Amino acid sequence: MLLATLMLLGMLPILAISASAATGSGTSINDPFIANNYYQLYSVLSNNGLNRKAQYVKIGADFITQNMNGYSGLVRDDTITINAQKHLDLNGKKVELISQIKFLCPLNIEGDNAQLTIDDSVGGGELSYKNAKICLLGDANMDGNISVLDVTEVQNGIAGALELSEYQNKLADVNNDGSVSVNDVTQIQNIIAGF
Structure with a gap:
């Protein structure tokens, strides 16, 4: 008051x-x-x-x-x-x-x-x-979608057919183990499939 x-x-x-x-x-x-x-x-x-x-x-x-x-x-x-x-x-x-x-x-x-x-x-x-x-995470080609195009991008990066940028590597490392491998490809495929 x-x-x-x-x-x-x-x-x-x-x-x-x-x-x-x-x-x-x-x-x-x-x-x-x-x-x-x-x-x-x-x-x-x-x-x-x-x-x-x-x-x-x-x-x-x-x-x-x-x-x-x-x-x-x-x-x-x-x-x-x-x-x-x-x-x-x-x-x-x-x-x-x-x-x-x-x-x-x-x-x-x-x-x-x-x-x-x-x-x-x-x-x-x-x-x-x-x-x-x-x-x-998983959008390796950075187009805003997680699709088979990302799987292909990561596979090409692993095979050395193209070089993934620092950010692409971070997005491709889905299991967050510090490296991009076939395990990450499988996890991206699982994301696409809804598993």
């Missing part, structure tokens, strides 16, 4: 809550974590993020990753690896992921239970990439 009286009399300044502050626990679709920049998004979606236990995130402001930390875009340390079920609501906002490194995968979806559902509750939202893409 005293605080309200002092505020009415103008003796205490009214504190504004910053619109850039992330809010919400992210534990339900009705209480999503609000991300207003890439680092807040990282904190929810990434396995290493401070808020990694949150499942639901809503974009609270348009943002672009072009001039982060003095770089001309995202670098390897900015990569988000998702190995759980997450839900991203674009909320009518525009998010542009620009990578400093060509073909960087800022969103990696890895693991048996990994899933990223992206929707837009308001409409008009957009998730776009420049020199970047969403990468799926």
Whole structure:
């Protein structure tokens, strides 16, 4: 009562809550974590993020990753690896992921239970990439799908018919043993078959 009286009399300044502050626990679709920049998004979606236990995130402001930390875009340390079920609501906002490194995968979806559902509750939202893409473990040709084309790509890489890039090797190493082998080819085939 005293605080309200002092505020009415103008003796205490009214504190504004910053619109850039992330809010919400992210534990339900009705209480999503609000991300207003890439680092807040990282904190929810990434396995290493401070808020990694949150499942639901809503974009609270348009943002672009072009001039982060003095770089001309995202670098390897900015990569988000998702190995759980997450839900991203674009909320009518525009998010542009620009990578400093060509073909960087800022969103990696890895693991048996990994899933990223992206929707837009308001409409008009957009998730776009420049020199970047969403990468799926097993998507060795990096086309956004896991298919027989990836099996062929990995087999050609193993046989030496083509050289897989660093990122292709990471995506092809499905069993995460540090090398790409016939075992990974079999696991990619199992993913395609739904096993």
